[in-house]
Amino acid sequence: MVLMENPPKLVYDDKGRLIEVILSAEDYLTYLRGVAAEEDWDSLPAHLQDAIDRMLIDEVRSENEEAIDLEVLLADAEA
Secondary structure: OOOOOOOOEEEEOOOOOEEEEEOOHHHHHHHHHHHHHHOOHHHOOHHHHHHHHHHHHHHHHHHHHHOOOHHHHHHHHHO
16 A cells, blocks of 8 residues: 555635545545556446546556657667
8 A cells, every 4th residue: 555645735614624635646646546456447436437547548648758669679779
C-alpha cells in the first residue's frame, strides 16, 4: 500500500461538519491506481471508471513521448 505524500486539506462547513477533503494531484492519482489494481472494474461507479480511463490515457501519452521507434533503434544498433 502506498501512503499519501502530502496531508489532505480538510474543509468544514459553518457547523463544523467535514464537507470536503482536498488531495494533491499525485495523491489522487495514487488513489486511482490503487482502486484500479484492487477493485472489480464493473463494480466501480462511472465517475471512477472515467477518472481511471483518463489517468491511463495520460500515462500512455507520456510514454509515447518518450518512446523510440523500433526501426530507428535497430538502425542505430546496426551502425
